[in-house]
Amino acid sequence: MALAQLQPVERNESGIETVLGILKQRLGEKFQTGQAVREQHAHTTSYIPVQAPDGVAFAETVEDVQDVVRICAEHRVPVIAFGTGTSLEGHVNAPGGGISLDLSRMDRVLSVNGDDLDCTVEPGVTREALNAHLRDTGLFFPIDPGANASLGGMAATRASGTNAVRYGTMRENVIALTAVMADGRLVKTANRARKSSAGYDLTRLLVGSEGTLGIITSLTLKLQGIPPAISGGVCPFPSVEAACQAVIMTIQMGVPVARIELINGIGMRSINAYSKLSYPEGPCLFLEFHGTEAGVKEQAETFGDVAAEFGGGPFHWTEVAEERAKLWKARHDAYWAGLGLRPGAKAITTDVCVPISRLAECIVETEADIAEAGLIAPIVGHVGDGNFHVMILVDTESAAEIEAAEAFVARLNMRAISMDGTCTGEHGIGQGKMAFLDIEAGAGLAYMRAIKQALDPKGILNPGKLMGAGRALD
Amino acid sequence: MALAQLQPVERNESGIETVLGILKQRLGEKFQTGQAVREQHAHTTSYIPVQAPDGVAFAETVEDVQDVVRICAEHRVPVIAFGTGTSLEGHVNAPGGGISLDLSRMDRVLSVNGDDLDCTVEPGVTREALNAHLRDTGLFFPIDPGANASLGGMAATRASGTNAVRYGTMRENVIALTAVMADGRLVKTANRARKSSAGYDLTRLLVGSEGTLGIITSLTLKLQGIPPAISGGVCPFPSVEAACQAVIMTIQMGVPVARIELINGIGMRSINAYSKLSYPEGPCLFLEFHGTEAGVKEQAETFGDVAAEFGGGPFHWTEVAEERAKLWKARHDAYWAGLGLRPGAKAITTDVCVPISRLAECIVETEADIAEAGLIAPIVGHVGDGNFHVMILVDTESAAEIEAAEAFVARLNMRAISMDGTCTGEHGIGQGKMAFLDIEAGAGLAYMRAIKQALDPKGILNPGKLMGAGRALD
Numbered sequence: 018m019a020l021a022q023l024q025p026v027e028r029n030e031s032g033i034e035t036v037l038g039i040l041k042q043r044l045g046e047k048f049q050t051g052q053a054v055r056e057q058h059a060h061t062t063s064y065i066p067v068q069a070p071d072g073v074a075f076a077e078t079v080e081d082v083q084d085v086v087r088i089c090a091e092h093r094v095p096v097i098a099f100g101t102g103t104s105l106e107g108h109v110n111a112p113g114g115g116i117s118l119d120l121s122r123m124d125r126v127l128s129v130n131g132d133d134l135d136c137t138v139e140p141g142v143t144r145e146a147l148n149a150h151l152r153d154t155g156l157f158f159p160i161d162p163g164a165n166a167s168l169g170g171m172a173a174t175r176a177s178g179t180n181a182v183r184y185g186t187m188r189e190n191v192i193a194l195t196a197v198m199a200d201g202r203l204v205k206t207a208n209r210a211r212k213s214s215a216g217y218d219l220t221r222l223l224v225g226s227e228g229t230l231g232i233i234t235s236l237t238l239k240l241q242g243i244p245p246a247i248s249g250g251v252c253p254f255p256s257v258e259a260a261c262q263a264v265i266m267t268i269q270m271g272v273p274v275a276r277i278e279l280i281n282g283i284g285m286r287s288i289n290a291y292s293k294l295s296y297p298e299g300p301c302l303f304l305e306f307h308g309t310e311a312g313v314k315e316q317a318e319t320f321g322d323v324a325a326e327f328g329g330g331p332f333h334w335t336e337v338a339e340e341r342a343k344l345w346k347a348r349h350d351a352y353w354a355g356l357g358l359r360p361g362a363k364a365i366t367t368d369v370c371v372p373i374s375r376l377a378e379c380i381v382e383t384e385a386d387i388a389e390a391g392l393i394a395p396i397v398g399h400v401g402d403g404n405f406h407v408m409i410l411v412d413t414e415s416a417a418e419i420e421a422a423e424a425f426v427a428r429l430n431m432r433a434i435s436m437d438g439t440c441t442g443e444h445g446i447g448q449g450k451m452a453f454l455d456i457e458a459g460a461g462l463a464y465m466r467a468i469k470q471a472l473d474p475k476g477i478l479n480p481g482k483l484m485g486a487g488r489a490l491d
Numbered sequence: 492m493a494l495a496q497l498q499p500v501e502r503n504e505s506g507i508e509t510v511l512g513i514l515k516q517r518l519g520e521k522f523q524t525g526q527a528v529r530e531q532h533a534h535t536t537s538y539i540p541v542q543a544p545d546g547v548a549f550a551e552t553v554e555d556v557q558d559v560v561r562i563c564a565e566h567r568v569p570v571i572a573f574g575t576g577t578s579l580e581g582h583v584n585a586p587g588g589g590i591s592l593d594l595s596r597m598d599r600v601l602s603v604n605g606d607d608l609d610c611t612v613e614p615g616v617t618r619e620a621l622n623a624h625l626r627d628t629g630l631f632f633p634i635d636p637g638a639n640a641s642l643g644g645m646a647a648t649r650a651s652g653t654n655a656v657r658y659g660t661m662r663e664n665v666i667a668l669t670a671v672m673a674d675g676r677l678v679k680t681a682n683r684a685r686k687s688s689a690g691y692d693l694t695r696l697l698v699g700s701e702g703t704l705g706i707i708t709s710l711t712l713k714l715q716g717i718p719p720a721i722s723g724g725v726c727p728f729p730s731v732e733a734a735c736q737a738v739i740m741t742i743q744m745g746v747p748v749a750r751i752e753l754i755n756g757i758g759m760r761s762i763n764a765y766s767k768l769s770y771p772e773g774p775c776l777f778l779e780f781h782g783t784e785a786g787v788k789e790q791a792e793t794f795g796d797v798a799a800e801f802g803g804g805p806f807h808w809t810e811v812a813e814e815r816a817k818l819w820k821a822r823h824d825a826y827w828a829g830l831g832l833r834p835g836a837k838a839i840t841t842d843v844c845v846p847i848s849r850l851a852e853c854i855v856e857t858e859a860d861i862a863e864a865g866l867i868a869p870i871v872g873h874v875g876d877g878n879f880h881v882m883i884l885v886d887t888e889s890a891a892e893i894e895a896a897e898a899f900v901a902r903l904n905m906r907a908i909s910m911d912g913t914c915t916g917e918h919g920i921g922q923g924k925m926a927f928l929d930i931e932a933g934a935g936l937a938y939m940r941a942i943k944q945a946l947d948p949k950g951i952l953n954p955g956k957l958m959g960a961g962r963a964l965d
Contacts, residue, residue, distance in 0.1 A: 132739050132848035155743075175688040186686050188695070189663055200964065204935045210844040211876045212660050213913035214649040214699055215920060216928050216957060217939045221662070221695035225688055242745045265606050269629075271716045271782075273747070308745075311789060370684040374606035402685045439687035446689060454690050461678045464946060465691045471945035471964075472938060483690060490674065490945075 023065075023448050024485035026113030032092035033071050033114050039088050040074055040116065047075045058099050058109060058117040064365045064413055064422075065107035065448055070097060070117040077122045079195070079203060079234045085118050086232060086477075087201035095480050098228035100170030101143065103162075105366055106447025108174065108227055112481040118232060120169055126150045127235060135192055135209060137237045140169020147238075156240040159184035162443065163349065169233045174445035175225030179348075182268075182401030183275040183307065186443065190239045191224050196231035199473035209237055222468070227445055228479040230472050244307035248317050249276070249341045250334030252304065252324050253297035257281060257384070259327040260300045261377035264400050266323050268373070272316050276305035277401040278348055281384065284355065284395035291354030292347045302400070303348050304334070305341070348397075355395045355408045362393075362410040367426045367449075369433035370404040370442030379436055380405060383429055390425050404442035431456070446483045454484060463490055497539075497922050500587030500955040506566035507545050507588050513562050514548055514590065521549045532573050532583060532591040538839045538887055538896075539581035539922055544571060544591040551596045553669070553677060553708045559592055560706060560951075561675035569954050572702035574644030575617065579840055580921025582648065582701055586955040592706060594643055600624045601709060609666055609683060611711045614643025621712075630714040633658035636917065637823065643707040648919035649699030653822075656742075656875030657749040657781065660917065664713045665698050670705035673947035683711055696942070701919055702953040704946050718781035722791050723750070723815045724808030726778065726798050727771035731755060731858070733801040734774045735851035738874050740797050742847070746790050750779035751875040752822055755858065758829065758869035765828030766821045776874070777822050778808070779815070822871075829869045829882045836867075836884040841900045841923075843907035844878040844916025853910055854879060857903055864899050878916035905930070920957045928958060937964055 040048045049055075055069040076082045089096045095115025102109055111117065123139035126147065130136065131154055138147060145165045147158050162171060162178040170176075172194065177186035184190065193207035206219040223231055254260035260279055267274060280288065285298045302324075306316040313336065321332040335341060347354075356364060371379045380396060387394045387407070398405030407429060411418040430440040430453040440446075440453035455462060466489035469476075514522045523529075529543040550556045563570045569589025576583055585591065597613035600621065604610065605628055612621060619639045621632050636645060636652040644650075646668065651660035658664065667681035680693040697705055728734035734753055741748060754762065759772045776798075780790040787810065795806040809815060821828075830838060845853045854870060861868045861881070872879030881903060885892040904914040904927040914920075914927035929936060940963035943950075 130846065130848060131743070133846040134743065135846070175686075175692075177686055181686060185663075188686070188692065189659075198938065202934055202937075204938060205933060206935060208908065208913055208931065209846045209911040210878075210907075210913040210916060211847070212649075212651055212655060212662070212844055212878060212916050214915045214917050215913045215924070216699070216932055216935075217704075217942060218649075218662065218692075218695045218699055219935050219938060221692045222942075225690070225692055230691075242743050244745055269605070269608065269716050271718055309789060312786060315783060315785060370686055372604065372607040372609070372683045373685070374604060404684075404686060433684075434682065437683040439682055439684040439689045441688045442684065442686050443688050450689070457682065458690055459679060460676055461680060461693050462690075463676075464672065464678060464693060467945040468691060468696075468942055471941040474964075490948075 023112060024451060024481040026095070026481040028114050029093050032094045036088055036092050036094045036116065037072050040072060040085065043084060044074055047077065047081065049073050058102065058119065059111055060102050063105050063107055063449065064363060065110065068110040068112050070111035071114045073117045073119055075119045075122050079197070082118065082197045082232050082234055083201050083203065085116060086197050086199065089116055089477050090199060090201060090475060093475050093477060096477055097479050098173065098232050100141065100167030101165065103164035103166045104170065104174055104447060105444045106449035108445060108447040108482060110448060121167065129154060131156065133209065134240045135237055136240055137235055138168055139235055140167060140233045142168050144168060144171065151240065155243055157243050158238060159241050160187060160190055168236055168238065172224050172233055172236055173226065173228050175443070177443045179276045179278055179399055181399060182277055183273060184241060187224055188221060191220055191236055192239060193237040194220055194223050194233050195235045196223055196233050198231045199475065199478050203234065204231065227447065227483050229469060229483050230478060246310040246313045246336060247305060247307055247341065248313040248334050248336045249305040249344060250317065250332055251296055251344060252302045252329050252332040254300045254302065254327065254329040257300045257380045258377040259329055260302055261400065263302065263324050263327045263329055265373055267320055268401060270319065272319050274304060274316065274401060275307040276303065278303040279398040279400040279405065280351065281396040284351060284397055287354040287358045287395055288347050288351060291357045292350060294347055303344060351397050352408065355410065358395065359393050359410040363413045365409040365411055365422050366406055367429065368404060368406045368442050368444045369429055369438060369440060370402060371433050371436045371438030373403040375436040375438065376400060376403045379432060382432060383407065386425060386428060390421055392421065392425060402442065403438065448482055451483065451485050497586060498925060498955040500569070502588050503567050506568045510562055510566050510568045510590065511546050514546060514559065517558060518548055521551065521555065523547050532576065532593065533585055534576050537579050537581055537923065538837060539584065542584040542586050544585035545588045547591045547593055549593045549596050553671065556592065556671045556706050556708055557675050557677065559590060560671050560673065563590055563951055564673060564675060564949060567949050567951060570951055571953050572647065572706050574615065574641030575639065577638035577640045578644065578648055578921060579918045580923035582919060582921040582956060584922060595641065603628060605630065607683065608714045609711055610714055611709055612642055613709055614641060614707045616642050618642060618645065625714070629717055631717050632712060633715050634661060634664055642710055642712065646698050646707055646710055647700065647702050649917070651917045653750045653752055653873055655873060656751055657747060658715060661698055662695060665694055665710055666713060667711040668694055668697050668707050669709045670697055670707050672705045673949065673952050677708065678705065701921065701957050703943060703957050704952060720784040720787045720810060721779060721781055721815065722787040722808050722810045723779040723818060724791065724806055725770055725818060726776045726803050726806040728774045728776065728801065728803040731774045731854050732851040733803055734776050735874065737776065737798050737801045737803055739847055741794055742875060744793065746793050748778060748790065748875060749781040750777065752777040753872040753874040753879065754825065755870040758825060758871055761828040761832045761869055762821050762825060765831045766824060768821055777818060825871050826882065829884065832869065833867050833884040837887045839883040839885055839896050840880055841903060842878060842880045842916050842918045843903055843912060843914060844876060845907050845910045845912030847877040849910040849912065850874060850877045853906060856906060857881065860899060860902055864895055866895065866899060876916065877912065922956055925958065
């Protein structure tokens, strides 16, 4: 994306200078201003150009977070929360400079409550670290966005991934948060009760707010019991439509599928080449079932019958852990496999989500669009939710290619919105999708802005992201 | 509750007079000011005294809602949304007078999308009407708060009920809303995609906002496929602790129980007497399982084993529809059965929700408290969520009894909050629980107030409810 299209944020030079001095003194080694560390903190696994912050504060305690926010608030300097830097839409860039608040050192699991199937963690705990911590408890945290992201960052972007179809997204799996608000006060959004009708849902307001309303300092998360049995497999289909019809019927029949992922033809070719496999090279569904031994058998058989009804199959499935691991490694390596389709190219990854009844139409139109635009761009999708990703392989040195990719992304976003869907199912808005949020949210945007204005009147929290500047209410 | 404890809201006499004149002219027959209709619209299935509005507007279209809100906004007159009047904490009272906006005539099912398992309805559609409409589709809407409430009202109070343990609450089941905001503008909070990371979660902000942020004019709701098989039964336990332990283990094992309801000893006595049944008169769990034929059998057997481990049982279960219907009728009649424990008395019904690990302790302490206070008060609970209700039977003519009941409710709420729970799992705050929200939300209350102030700066939407007046941010 041309930098000119990004929301400009004015630099408060004197405020920044003052804050750099104060933080250096206050935080010592926990505050760094070297160019490498600053640039690394604006690196976003994306094609959006790096806009480095002026300094990086490594918070180790809630008090550190409060200090940084209060000092920045006093001097009107931006604060950009940073977890692992795996977001995809420029979320951690610093368009007006300011302080990157790195939370990766706040990485303690504070409590695990087995009876309540919940845990409380600091924001820098990654999902893999949490699952490693839980290893002997019989419990796991299901949400898997691919990257080993921090849980604070996952909440901030309302992340999900392959098994949201069964377990929900961060929206459904965060029970409560604590957060430092723009004025430096610490807020606890809820207690640990599984449900509550007590007041406005501050938890859900902060989940997905991309660091623009508060800095998450702890999360209470739902956990799941590890299912006694897991089965999985890969099923080829004659067309994307047939695969989508099978998905719809499977879900309608109430099969509690844990994962149901679509990879299109070119995606399957890349996976075979990368992982030295020999799957059919047309549209395939990757599936996983969780339950009792009898349950997963029944689920797999039911799905096999459904697939056959739409011309799919044969559906080979297995309960053998090693074989399942191989299958999901191939799926998770889709990104690297995709890069192999055009050595030397980089990927622009984008995501949309539509009602599942429109999914086949949306993917088919998108495949035609890709062909017409002369792009190389495999598609993988969390199709149980109607969510899919397109990975566009571009030479980022070529302005023409970037332009063509951006134009394609714009058409894809508009297509999804016009099909009653959303411009992002799980990546968030950041800098990359602000123009589409504008269109999608319509009149709602003014109320989002009013909330932002009310909770962060100085506009210090991650400015130039999500909805940027503009008018709130009249 | 003594009226003096309720949040006072100043009457804007001249504004009200003006609005009455305008609405009479504008709405004709759709605007009524008779005393009976006004009082009926402040009736709240509760012991909280009626505070009638000055007029009742029966909206038939979104434009009617916008008209009423705009006119009331212009003259700073309260607007109180009304669905079926089944809320329990004084939500529809008009402490500062104003206009009750009755949405019951907006009762059309606008669309049912079978492939997407969703539907869009007007706010006045009741849950029973929706399920009647869905009868031939193989789909159903699961959320069942007991009363045949309107879906708009259920969203506004973040309602749930017996099967939230399996299907979630209104928080999880509303995909999108349209709402008329305090300035009269119509907002659509989201499109129909199952998940989205696009901006602040306005849907979840409105769900549970009790008519204080906007008037819901349509809802897009998740639907479920009717399971191929349903089984259910009743299981006695030697103690509340044993029953709760069995619930915890059942859920930990991943049994996807659809309903798991506790009724305590006195509750079971009342049910036997009322419904002429002969269940054991100690703590019992009522259960329901949804799934395939094999699945529900397996679930029921697993639960039976778990129950036996904690000294419970025998667990008699059945797939026969008539027997299940009888069982759930008895459970749903618990309110009327409870009234039978003290003929002539009225019920003060309250609800709290705690982490499930604290549930037994909370109920046992509450039973001791009831005994010590000399109250008659059966307990029924949606124990899979840690949520339970106490129904206190009082002579509402006796100030001393009301006072004793209120003191008990206060202790119960504080007990739940001190156990990391909430002062209301599903009834909402309304007027009755404002004091407890204050304590529970702590620092968060100022941010709720800031949001209220930002979205309803004139304070016309349901004033004197939820968090009432007070300071927002400094």
